[in-house]
Amino acid sequence: MEFTVGQIAEVLRGAVEGDASQRIDRLAKIEEAQTGALSFLSNLKYEPHLYTTGASAVIVSRTLELKQPVATALIRVDDPYTSFTTLLEFYQQATRTGKRGVEEPAYMAGSSTIGDNHYRGAFSYIGENCQIGNDVVIFPHVFIGDRCKIGDNTILYAGAKVYAETVIGNRCTVHAGAVIGSDGFGFAPQPDGSYRTIPQIGNVVLEDNVSIGANATIDCATMGSTIIREGSKIDNLVQIAHNVEIGRHTVVAGQTGISGSTKIGDFCVLAGQTGIAGHLSLANRTTVTAQSGVGKSIKEEGILLQGSPAFSLRDSLRANAVFRHLPELERRLTQLERGTNPPEKS
Numbered sequence: 001m002e003f004t005v006g007q008i009a010e011v012l013r014g015a016v017e018g019d020a021s022q023r024i025d026r027l028a029k030i031e032e033a034q035t036g037a038l039s040f041l042s043n044l045k046y047e048p049h050l051y052t053t054g055a056s057a058v059i060v061s062r063t064l065e066l067k068q069p070v071a072t073a074l075i076r077v078d079d080p081y082t083s084f085t086t087l088l089e090f091y092q093q094a095t096r097t098g099k100r101g102v103e104e105p106a107y108m109a110g111s112s113t114i115g116d117n118h119y120r121g122a123f124s125y126i127g128e129n130c131q132i133g134n135d136v137v138i139f140p141h142v143f144i145g146d147r148c149k150i151g152d153n154t155i156l157y158a159g160a161k162v163y164a165e166t167v168i169g170n171r172c173t174v175h176a177g178a179v180i181g182s183d184g185f186g187f188a189p190q191p192d193g194s195y196r197t198i199p200q201i202g203n204v205v206l207e208d209n210v211s212i213g214a215n216a217t218i219d220c221a222t223m224g225s226t227i228i229r230e231g232s233k234i235d236n237l238v239q240i241a242h243n244v245e246i247g248r249h250t251v252v253a254g255q256t257g258i259s260g261s262t263k264i265g266d267f268c269v270l271a272g273q274t275g276i277a278g279h280l281s282l283a284n285r286t287t288v289t290a291q292s293g294v295g296k297s298i299k300e301e302g303i304l305l306q307g308s309p310a311f312s313l314r315d316s317l318r319a320n321a322v323f324r325h326l327p328e329l330e331r332r333l334t335q336l337e338r339g340t341n342p343p344e345k346s
Helices: 005-012 044-050 080-095 313-324 326-340
Strands: 015-017 037-040 057-061 073-077 179-182 187-189 195-197 203-206 217-219 225-228 304-307 310-312
Touching: 005 015, 005 057, 005 073, 005 080, 037 080, 057 080, 073 080, 179 203, 217 225, 304 313, 313 326
Parallel strands: 037 057, 057 073, 179 217, 203 225
Antiparallel strands: 015 073, 187 195, 304 310
16 A cells, blocks of 8 residues: 555644655554655664664654755654654554454354354354454454353454453453453362362453453452453453453553452553552552552552562652662661770780
């Protein structure tokens, strides 16, 4: 597919500087792009590539001041990153395989229904009394248990496992190997030291526009629902325990673990390898930096946490600064003690 620079600028509501008639047939990184490619500049550390890139056009900010002439055409927009994301979404839709119909062997119970324009890959399985919407894409080896509900335009990639009673909204994505609705980690200690399994009879609810990464696991609730609210994005290899609630438009990066019955607010950011203890609540717009451990609730909105145990970024940086100087502080303290209390003469 080809478009002119001018056509792309019109879609993005941008302004062209340079030759608007050039043809664009692909997207590329600014440091790798060649003639016919479109790229973008958002992070200014890549600005030197703007003056050497082979791209036919680059999306840049309206406010960017050039330090030297450029050979490429510029498309000036308010937010280059968002504009390029819009193009990636358009490109993905345009180049998607467009598979429709059913590949054999595939199984769907007679009591289940599925909407128009769907695709069911080979060896996929749909259990009893499921309700599946329009334009749903189910890749090979997907398992969907009994009494599940899946909204329109949702994609389940190869090998995803959706346990019984799960509810998935519209325009959701569940990547390969993800497990939605497995048992919560509930075991009652017994007097003899053994553990008795507590039945997990709840479900998982994914609201609209939720993305679940590859090999992520979301446990069903003991009772009620584990809920991932609208627009939230869960990365690969994330563990979300039973009865957790994650608010709207929250992002959770890889290898994070969230313990049971914890409530995460709206617009939060949990960076990679963070750990959240159980039965806590994090206020809206809380940010937890990588490898931090949160062991208490956060009630104030907009807090940035760091460390394990995590506390405010400002206090954490001050504590780290002191920690680095501990050997020197110990040496000075030892000298002071020796000066104050000289050894007795024999």
